[in-house]
Amino acid sequence: FESFTKRFKNFPITIKKLSRNTSLKVKETLYSNFKEKKIDILIGTHALFNENLSFNNVGLLVVDEEHRFGAKQKNLIKNKQLSTHILYMSATPIPKTMNMAFSGLKDFSFLSTPPPKRLSIKTFLEVSNNTIIKESLTREFNRNGCSFVIENDIQKMDKIKNNLQALVPNQKIDVVHASLNKKLIDKRLNDFRERKINILICTTIVEMGLDIPEANTIIINNAHNFGLSQLHQLRGRIGRSSKQGYCYVLIPSSDINNKSKSRLQSFVNNSHLGAGFNIAHEDLEIRGAGEILGVKQSGHIDTIGMSLYMSMLKTALNNDQIEKSSSCEIKISITSLIPEYYLPSPLERLKIYKKLSDADTETLSEIKVDLLDRCGKHPEELENLFKIAEISIKAKYLEITKIIQSSKHIKFKFSESLKDKTLSKILSITKESPEMYEIKKNGELWINYNDQDVLNLLDNAIKKFT
Structure with missing residues (x-):
């Protein structure tokens, strides 16, 4: 309150404060003045979260030390005034907030530059x-x-x-x-x-x-x-x-x-x-991500791991838009990842994985160039990951929903909206090479790969279907 008063002393802005120590008479005056727009900035503690304060005129809510507030308290103003912009601030965000930031439900930024002359403790x-x-x-x-x-x-x-x-x-x-x-x-x-x-x-x-x-x-x-x-x-x-x-x-x-x-x-x-963000990230791994639509601000995800959890979360969020933005799920027995020795930061690796899951051809090229510039020559595992991402992008446009590798075959599953042109090419290829291509009764296409390089085989097959 003192900082705000000092900074805005030369501006026609009325600033007041509210806490549990404010007398009842002063509180009633504050409620009335805030409702009548006589107060521009109201600074307070948990005392702000009550039914007597009108939120109709609230344009911006800043929640400092956000980790000290419960989900119900934070949602109180938001539920009363849906047009309110909200800025959460914390040195150590709670797991639920970190989860919502990583999943794209909240925008986030962090300050890693300390004040001048500060030393690490x-x-x-x-x-x-x-x-x-x-x-x-x-x-x-x-x-x-x-x-x-x-x-x-x-x-x-x-x-x-x-x-x-x-x-x-x-x-x-x-x-x-x-x-x-x-x-x-x-x-x-x-x-x-x-x-x-x-x-x-x-x-x-x-x-x-x-x-x-x-x-x-x-x-x-x-x-x-x-x-x-x-x-x-x-x-x-x-x-x-x-x-x-x-x-x-x-x-x-x-x-x-x-x-x-x-x-x-x-x-x-x-x-x-600036280690607070790293600590919050480890806290997320330890305690779990909490409920996005519930009030629990932490919850265990350690049995499946953070990366798989984020993938599952993304699938759930996009479940009602599958028809609009289909994707191809690829399961093959090839090591494809961003090695820890190549990119040590777990957070940066998570960002790249998230970008790849949504990438188109142009975005994939940008990711390749960016990693080459930042970390040097791509290792084999990363090249495999890029090839799989490229195949997935092409497969998506051909209405291929799944590519699964078994012991002897590679199985293709297609969506119900498969184009006639693509279907004709698949039937034609099957007739030409029946020993390699086979269409099953359930509509799946099986390819006999006979110990061939799986990625090259997939890439060639996709090109033939195009």
């Missing part, structure tokens, strides 16, 4: 011990900074405070959690900002909205109990100046389950600036 995974805690807190104190200690169990906070006072007796330590009075929370946060408090023991209440450049060390206790996105958001509370930030994720022992280990290792590995 050094992240360490350690078994909890007093030596590490003392060294990290002392180092931050000696360079005139302050430190966060995250503990989500309020009952343990006093014990942790006593332990820290024994370790670093020369530092001022205090506690912040949601059960405290709001004024007391604000006072302690301001004291922390002004370095009157050196160490702040807190819950995930500090996960969002805090910008304290003086804080450059964070210790996250029992880190195995946190999700990837939550850890990344907590780490984002430090390193907001030109000083080096240090993040310590502590676990009670090395004997934690493999899923937690994998999650924490991924968090440590993705500590570079």
Whole structure:
């Protein structure tokens, strides 16, 4: 609110704010003024999602820290005013949002350029011990900074405070959690900002909205109990100046389950600036994509994998348009893929696969040139993928719906709208070479490939049908 007020001070724009701490009388005035278009920009918390606020005049809804809102809350305004433009913002988008972006239901862009002079935060995974805690807190104190200690169990906070006072007796330590009075929370946060408090023991209440450049060390206790996105958001509370930030994720022992280990290792590995998108992508793989039409914002897809899931999703989305935009499904026993050593980024490989699934001849040529320019000479597996994509494009125009390889034959299935001209050519070819081509009772065409190169055989067959 303060940033908006400052930036628009020279413009005739009325800006107001609404939160749970706004008095009932002020709220009623805000509702009335917003409905009568006397307020241009209304900034608020979850308090904005209520039945008393009229959304008829809302042209743009910006949802910052989108991962903190439920699907029902986000849909409330959208359902009331379908013409509203919506911009979701998050350092770590939830799986459902990532899924909708990858499937083309939402446009997305990401910022990978950090503010000037920012440094990547050094992240360490350690078994909890007093030596590490003392060294990290002392180092931050000696360079005139302050430190966060995250503990989500309020009952343990006093014990942790006593332990820290024994370790670093020369530092001022205090506690912040949601059960405290709001004024007391604000006072302690301001004291922390002004370095009157050196160490702040807190819950995930500090996960969002805090910008304290003086804080450059964070210790996250029992880190195995946190999700990837939550850890990344907590780490984002430090390193907001030109000083080096240090993040310590502590676990009670090395004997934690493999899923937690994998999650924490991924968090440590993705500590570079702009890593939020990578973390969100891994979160999508771990937790699943959620329901596009439901309210679940995550759900398991690990049994089939992300790529196959996206393919299935695309098929489902286009199911009512099969007649308009048919495609040819090709199943042959040939290795055809984008090798990881050739294009290491999973996200970039996924983008190429998605482009290929929709490609026409011109787009396919562009993809070939682009990859040649970016990654060098195409490996054999990629050349196979391009050949299959090319055959699929040609087959689609011939109304061929499936090409399947069995142990001795290649089977062609045709759509009901097969053109007479194509059918005549197929019948003619079958009569000329009955030992190689055979039409079955179900309308399928079988080709006996006799250990020939399958891709070349397919390409020649398609040319004969054309």
